[in-house]
Amino acid sequence: MIRFQTYLNEATGANLHMTHLEDAILDGGVIGTRNVFQYLQALRDMLGGNTKAPVSLSVKWDGAPAIFAGKDPSDGKFFIAKKGLFNKNPKFYKTAQEIDDDTGLAGELNSKFKTALAEFSKLGIEGVVQGDLLYTKDDLKTENIGGESCVTFHPNTIVYAVPVDSKLGKQIQGSEIGVVWHTTYRGADFESMSASFGKAISSKLKEVRSVWHVDAVFKDESGNVTFTDKETKAFNKLLSDAGRIFRTIKPYALNELSNNKELNQRINVFINKKVRDGQRIKNVPLAIKGMEEFIKEYYEKEAGKVKSQAAKDRKYATRDEVLKYFNKQNIKEVNKVFQLYNLLVDAKLIVIDKLNYSDGLRTLLKTKDGFEVTGQEGFVAIDHVGRNALKLVDRLNFSKANFSTEYIKGWQK
DSSP states (O other), X not given: OOOOOOOSOOSSSXXXXXXBTTTHHHHSHHHHHHHHHHHHHHHHHHHTTOTXXXXXXXXXXXXXXXXXXXXXXXXXXXXXXXXXXXXXXXXXXXXXXXXXXXXXXXXXXHHHHHHHHHHHTTSOOOSEEEEEEEXXXXXXXXXXETTEEEEEEOSSSSEEEEETTSHHHHHHHTOSEEEEEEEEEEOSSGGGOEEEESOOOGGGSOOOTTEEEEEXXXXXXXXXXXXXXXXXXXXXXXXXXXXXXXXXXXXXXXXXXXXXXXXXXXXXXXXXXXXXXXXXXXXXXXXXXXHHHHHHHXXXXXXXXXXXXXXXXXXXXXXXXXXXXXXXXXXHHHHHHHHHHHHHHHHHHHHHHHHTTSOSXXXXXXXXXXXXXXXXXXXXXXXXXXXXXXXXXXXXXXXXXXXXXXXXXXXXX
C-alpha cells in the first residue's frame, strides 16, 4: 500500500496555499519527491480502475472570491469570512452591518457577502467550510454557445456554461447564489483548526432552492476517464524514466532546494516567470544558465536599492551563497533535478488531459470574438486522510489565459 509522507507542514490552519505537483520536488527535497511519485502512482491506479487507490481528486474551480462559512466555536453564531479568518485577529461577519463597516455601503463585494450571509445560513453548516463563490443572481447571463442557449457565469478567467433548458440550468437560474465547497475545518477555536480536503460537503448540507452548492470532489460524469492500455504504457514509461533519474541524484541536490529558503524562492520565482511567459524548461542546461543570470540580476537590483557599502556587501554575500548551488562540482546533479522536473510535468499533463474528458459543465474562455473551449483550471490530488494535497494544473495554458489580455476576465465588466 502506498504511504504518503509529510514533507511540509500539514494543513493545521488555513488552506491558503497548495503546492503544484512538480514544485514539490523543489519545496520538499527527497521526501517531497518520493511523495510526488506516490501520488502519480496512485493516480495511475485510480485511472486504471482501482477504486481502492489511496488518493482522491477534487476539481479546481475558477471561482472568486474565496469564502468561509460556519459557526464561530466561541459562541455558536453563524458567520461568513474572507481569507482574514485565520489572521492573528480573525476577521469575519455575523451581521450585514459588519459587512457594511468593513466593505463600505455599496459595491459588488458588499452585495455578494450580504447575499452569502443571508443564504448560507440556511444550509445547516456545522463547523467551518471553505469554498469559492461562483456567482450571485446578477452575474448570470443567457448566451448562445455553439448554437445552444446556455446560462453562463464568469467569476474569474473561465466561463462556465450549461444549457438553459437542462435540469442543472434551471436550478442555477432559480438560485440567488452559487458556491463550490472544497475544505472543511474542525477545532475548538480558529487558531487551532485543522483542514481536511477532498471530503463531501455539499451533499451533507440542506437543499435550498436559493443556493446552488456543489462539492469540488471529482466525478466522472462521462464514464470515459479510464486509462487505455496505450496510455498506461506511456505513463509507466515516464514514471520509469523519472525514477531512474531520481535514484541517481545525490540527496544534497534536492534537499538544498528545500532547506535553503533563499535559493528556493529565487528558483520558484524564475519558474513562475517562465510560466507567465508561456515557456517550459526544455533545454535544461540552457535553462540553468538562465537561472544563474536571473539570480545575479536580482541581487544586482537589490544591491542598487541600498546606499551603504556594508548593505551592498550583504546582498552580494547572499547572492554568492545562493549561487554555490550551481558550482561545477554540483552542476551535473542540478541538471538531473530539472530533467526529473520535466518528466514529472509530462506525467502530470497526461493525467490532466484524461481528467478533462469527464464532462460536466462546459468550460470556456471569452475573447472579443466569442468563446474558446478550454479545460478545467486544474485538479487537486489528496491523500487518503485528507490532510496533504498537491495541485495538478496545466500551468502554461491556464496561466496564459490568466495573464493574457487576449481573454476577457469576469471582473472586466
